[in-house]
Amino acid sequence: MLGLKNVKTTMIAAALVAGTVATSLPATAQESIYVPLFTYRTGPFSGSGIYIAEGMRDYLEMLNQRDGGIGGVKLALEECETGYDTKKGLECYEAVKDKKPVVINPWSTGITLPLIPRASVDKVPVLSMAYGLSAAAIGDTFPWIFNPPATYWDGASMILTYIGGKEGGMDKLKGKTIGYIYLDAGFGKEPIPLLEQMAKDYGFNLKLYPVAATEMQNQSSQWLNVRRDRPDYMVMYGWGALQPTAVKEAVKIGYPMDKFVSIWWPSEDDAAAGGPQSKGFKALNWHAVGDNFPAIADIKKFVTDKNLTQTDKSHIGKVLYNRGIYNSMLIAEGIRNAQKLTGKKVITGEDMRRGLETLNIDAARYKEMGLEGFAGPVKLTCADHNGHFATYMQEWDGSKYVKVSGDIKPNMDKVSPLLNAAAKEYTDKAGSWPRRTEACDKAS
Amino acid sequence: MLYREAGQFKTSYVADQAIFPIRQDRIGLAVILIAAFVGVPLFGSDFFISAVMVPLLVFSLAAIGLNILTGYTGLLSLGTGGFMGVGAFACYKLTTVFPDVNIIIWVLVSGFFSCGIGILFGLPSLRIKGFYLAVATLSAQFFLDWAFVRIPWLVNNNTSGAIEVPTRTLLGIPVTGPTAQPEVRYLVILSVVTLLTVIASNLVHGRIGRSWMAVRDMDLAAELMGIRLYRTKLLAFAVSSYYCGVAGALMVFFWYGSAEPAVFGIDQSFFILFMVIIGGLGSLVGSFFGAALIYGMPIILKGVVAMVGLQITPATVEHLTFMTVGALIILFLIIEPAGLARLWQIGKQKLRVWPFPY
Numbered sequence: 001m002l003g004l005k006n007v008k009t010t011m012i013a014a015a016l017v018a019g020t021v022a023t024s025l026p027a028t029a030q031e032s033i034y035v036p037l038f039t040y041r042t043g044p045f046s047g048s049g050i051y052i053a054e055g056m057r058d059y060l061e062m063l064n065q066r067d068g069g070i071g072g073v074k075l076a077l078e079e080c081e082t083g084y085d086t087k088k089g090l091e092c093y094e095a096v097k098d099k100k101p102v103v104i105n106p107w108s109t110g111i112t113l114p115l116i117p118r119a120s121v122d123k124v125p126v127l128s129m130a131y132g133l134s135a136a137a138i139g140d141t142f143p144w145i146f147n148p149p150a151t152y153w154d155g156a157s158m159i160l161t162y163i164g165g166k167e168g169g170m171d172k173l174k175g176k177t178i179g180y181i182y183l184d185a186g187f188g189k190e191p192i193p194l195l196e197q198m199a200k201d202y203g204f205n206l207k208l209y210p211v212a213a214t215e216m217q218n219q220s221s222q223w224l225n226v227r228r229d230r231p232d233y234m235v236m237y238g239w240g241a242l243q244p245t246a247v248k249e250a251v252k253i254g255y256p257m258d259k260f261v262s263i264w265w266p267s268e269d270d271a272a273a274g275g276p277q278s279k280g281f282k283a284l285n286w287h288a289v290g291d292n293f294p295a296i297a298d299i300k301k302f303v304t305d306k307n308l309t310q311t312d313k314s315h316i317g318k319v320l321y322n323r324g325i326y327n328s329m330l331i332a333e334g335i336r337n338a339q340k341l342t343g344k345k346v347i348t349g350e351d352m353r354r355g356l357e358t359l360n361i362d363a364a365r366y367k368e369m370g371l372e373g374f375a376g377p378v379k380l381t382c383a384d385h386n387g388h389f390a391t392y393m394q395e396w397d398g399s400k401y402v403k404v405s406g407d408i409k410p411n412m413d414k415v416s417p418l419l420n421a422a423a424k425e426y427t428d429k430a431g432s433w434p435r436r437t438e439a440c441d442k443a444s
Numbered sequence: 445m446l447y448r449e450a451g452q453f454k455t456s457y458v459a460d461q462a463i464f465p466i467r468q469d470r471i472g473l474a475v476i477l478i479a480a481f482v483g484v485p486l487f488g489s490d491f492f493i494s495a496v497m498v499p500l501l502v503f504s505l506a507a508i509g510l511n512i513l514t515g516y517t518g519l520l521s522l523g524t525g526g527f528m529g530v531g532a533f534a535c536y537k538l539t540t541v542f543p544d545v546n547i548i549i550w551v552l553v554s555g556f557f558s559c560g561i562g563i564l565f566g567l568p569s570l571r572i573k574g575f576y577l578a579v580a581t582l583s584a585q586f587f588l589d590w591a592f593v594r595i596p597w598l599v600n601n602n603t604s605g606a607i608e609v610p611t612r613t614l615l616g617i618p619v620t621g622p623t624a625q626p627e628v629r630y631l632v633i634l635s636v637v638t639l640l641t642v643i644a645s646n647l648v649h650g651r652i653g654r655s656w657m658a659v660r661d662m663d664l665a666a667e668l669m670g671i672r673l674y675r676t677k678l679l680a681f682a683v684s685s686y687y688c689g690v691a692g693a694l695m696v697f698f699w700y701g702s703a704e705p706a707v708f709g710i711d712q713s714f715f716i717l718f719m720v721i722i723g724g725l726g727s728l729v730g731s732f733f734g735a736a737l738i739y740g741m742p743i744i745l746k747g748v749v750a751m752v753g754l755q756i757t758p759a760t761v762e763h764l765t766f767m768t769v770g771a772l773i774i775l776f777l778i779i780e781p782a783g784l785a786r787l788w789q790i791g792k793q794k795l796r797v798w799p800f801p802y
Binding site for chain 2: 039041042053079080081083086087090091094095097098109110113114116117118120121122133134135184185186189190193212213214310422425426429430432
């Protein structure tokens with residue numbers, strides 16, 4: 001997995017005395033575009049990670065098999081197992097760095113954070129799709145980081161908008177109690193300032209129920225408090241084992257599941273953990289579920305049916321599998337865009353950055369890709385690396401997620417000031433944060 | 445044949461009591477130091493330096509810290525991760541409040557904060573021993589873990605709740621932050637680790653170390669011989685936490701570059717404890733061996749799989765590494781329960797009489 005670099009490492013360890021080991025072996029053949037995939041099919045978060053790893057890899061592998069890569073250049077795919085562990089993620093980064101990766105997908109906020117300052121130095125863009133540092137949406141400050149299609153703050157505001165809509169207007173939130181159960185880490189704590197601000201503006205009570213990462217599977221005390229406080233709505237920001245446990249506990253205390261709303265991470269397994277009573281559980285999403293797309297049919301035809309993957313066929317079309325596809329679709333479109341912009345076939349990280357920055361995927365392009373109606377249009381600009389696109393609410397009907405709302409737009413009046421403040425704070429604390437020197441391309 | 449001290453006469457007590465009485469050992473140490481200070485930065489690849497050597501040194505330092513407490517003084521502690529965290533957070537606060545002071549000074553100073561916390565949580569050791577003390581230090585781990593997550597002041601109210609390492613320079617060369625070269629970061633860590641190892645070696649071979657070992661072997665007897673237990677035990681906690689704190693600060697500032705509180709969880713404490721047990725309780729060189737085995741073995745195994753060219757998926761490799769490292773740990777403990785350091789000693793002894801053993 002670590003390839004030649006590591007061979008060299010072992011050699012060096014043995015041959016320090018000789019001291020004749022060359023410092024740069026050719027990393028990969030340059031006729032391909034190197035796309036490392038940081039995945040976790042092991043460890044406590046593998047329940048979510050396997051789906052994503054499968055979706056990401058299968059889509060890119062399908063492009064390789066069906067089209068011979070992108071623009072006639074094969075993609076050299078390599079998975080690196082992080083186990084959602086920052087230590088191993090950094091090891092993966094060091095291992096792939098010298099092979100000229102065009103983009104890094106850390107799939108963990110803990111791994112994303114150390115990579116943010118390195119991205120501009122190593123000239124490798126980071127695509128942290130709807131996770132990581134929300135403030136990285138400000139492209140003028142973070143030219144190398146991309147986090148479409150929405151930030152966690154957008155998510156929180158969309159959930160509140162949805163709840164307001166259900167109650168018949170945001171003013172009806174006054175006097176209501178909204179509970180927030182979250183992973184007690186950077187990811188879960190991030191929306192709290194926004195929620196507190198909104199609680200003040202709309203007059204609802206906010207109750208916080210933090211769940212420590214080590215206590216994910218034991219939430220009885222939090223749910224005892226929920227039973228005592230009787231919040232009108234419960235909002236969840238979880239990942240891995242936190243989510244099925246929360247659903248189970250909510251069912252156990254008889255919490256009305258149609259008032260239990262989550263950010264976009266729960267899978268089918270998570271919702272099903274509560275048994276038939278978890279019907280009505282809701283989560284945000286921004287792409288379709290199911291396998292009724294020509295591109296996914298191609299995945300079956302070119303990849304899974306030919307046994308070119310270890311994907312469990314029953315996973316295809318599940319919400320997190322499709323999220324992996326969405327992630328890879330962004331990578332593929334970024335590469336394609338970069339090729340168009342530069343006229344080169346084999347692109348570098350710098351080209352990829354420009355490609356992602358001018359990303360413009362409209363309905364027509366989705367249709368071309370065989371993903372018509374899969375997700376909303378994505379258009380990024382130099383200033384906005386996130387897009388703050390609309391999402392929709394999906395509901396668990398006992399066997400699958402069904403769409404139950406139209407597009408919900410984030411409340412940018414509330415989110416923007418927070419984003420700008422957070423970006424400024426980040427650069428102030430970093431000491432000498434480099435100013436953006438990268439030129440801005442015209443959108444293609 | 446080569447490794448034999450025949451002909452090396454000692455004419456003074458100082459020479460006789462030296463830590464490395466045999467000339468070959470001294471030469472070997474010099475070779476290792478030259479290789480580490482010159483060879484690695486010159487010939488090591490970026491991956492080798494940043495992903496192998498840097499973590500290895502950081503973990504070795506933490507293992508030395510825990511070894512002083514558990515190996516030399518016999519006080520079992522599960523709070524290592526927490527103490528490392530105190531060092532890291534203290535260093536972050538110090539360097540953000542006083543950005544003009546050199547970061548290396550702050551790394552060394554931050555250990556004292558961890559030292560203070562260590563003394564505080566070491567107080568129960570005056571009354572309880574063994575597993576009961578392990579439970580008491582476990583509370584330190586949980587409390588510190590809780591504090592890192594819940595006190596936003598510690599991370600200057602960052603929304604990400606993580607330490608974000610700023611760029612700091614030494615003589616105009618960036619030593620932390622994204623622009624710091626791996627070689628520079630490595631040399632800083634290596635210097636700190638070498639310095640602290642020399643100090644630790646002097647401590648454990650001197651009066652203090654002897655009193656620690658006396659307490660470890662039988663605290664009642666030690667007390668009767670005039671060793672003041674509370675001072676000795678608290679000093680062990682203080683020194684141990686200092687080393688762990690410095691290791692934590694080095695880890696975040698010179699390796700990770702940014703760290704969430706989750707990094708200093710209970711897993712980290714166990715990780716270091718395993719290194720100490722495998723490496724050898726009560727041995728400094730064992731701390732290095734332990735770190736190399738527990739941290740380095742998986743990397744080497746992955747490299748071997750890649751080198752052989754086996755077509756195995758990364759997840760399978762991960763599972764295989766888990767199993768192999770686990771099996772190796774059991775194997776080593778069966779061969780030599782006293783750890784790798786003891787194996788090393790036996791090996792040296794065998795070499796001395798080779799090829800005519802008696």
